Amino acid sequence: MSFNFDLNKVETVLKQSAIRATLGFSSDFNEVRKRAVHSSQLFVLPLAEDNQNTNQVPGLDEYQVHETFAVMIVIPCLTGNATSNAEIKELRGQVKEALAGCQFEGWDPIKLDKGRTVELNKETNNLIYQCQFSVTGIHTVTVKVMP
Template sequence: MAFNFDLNNIETLLSNTVLNATVGFASDFNYVREHAVHSAQLFVLPLADDNINTNEVPGLDEYQVKDVFAVMIVIPCSAGNATTDEQIKQLRSDIKTAVAGCQYAGWDAIKLDKGRTIELSKKTNNLIYQCQFSVTGIHTVAVRAMP
């Protein structure tokens, strides 16, 4: 198990299950904010990680690793309206259904943390909504003596 959860798993999952949006690539949140979209797109971004030392056994350190990530829903929208509202509701539901509860080797089941509207940009005419998830796992590290 690696210290960081592999977000490629989530991108693949969303590509295969959410049919009314495409999964895009973004290096960070600023990229998502600055580029206009022409149809609904999803972006998977890391948000935070936390490593808590849970056990000290001579020669081994055990950590409870918690990774927090977001699935950003970006849709073209110049103003809030009923169509946009319905599209966001449907995409939120599809994403939560697809991701929440999934479990990958070495990690506990993914949990839904929260969701919120991030912004409605007049510059790009994008509405951005964030679905936030967390996943935990145990990682054991062998202590290495350095010369």
């Protein structure tokens, strides 16, 4: 098991689902905010990680790894209106349905944390909605004795 949850697996699930949005690539949220889109796009971004030592057996350390990530839904929108609200509602439902409960080897099932509208950007004419998910796994590390 890797210490970090592989977000490429989340992207693969989204690509294989029937979501009416393309998957974009971005290294961080600020880059997503600056980019104008011409059709609905999804961006998978890491948010936070927390590692707690749960056990101390001589020679082994066990960590509960908790990672939080977001799927940013970005749609082109001049003003907030019923059409954009309906599109966000449809896309967030599809994203939640595609990801909630998915389980990958070494990790518990993905859980939906929360969702919220992040912004309506007047410069790019983007409406951005964030679906936040979390995943937990146990990672065992063998203690390395240094000379």
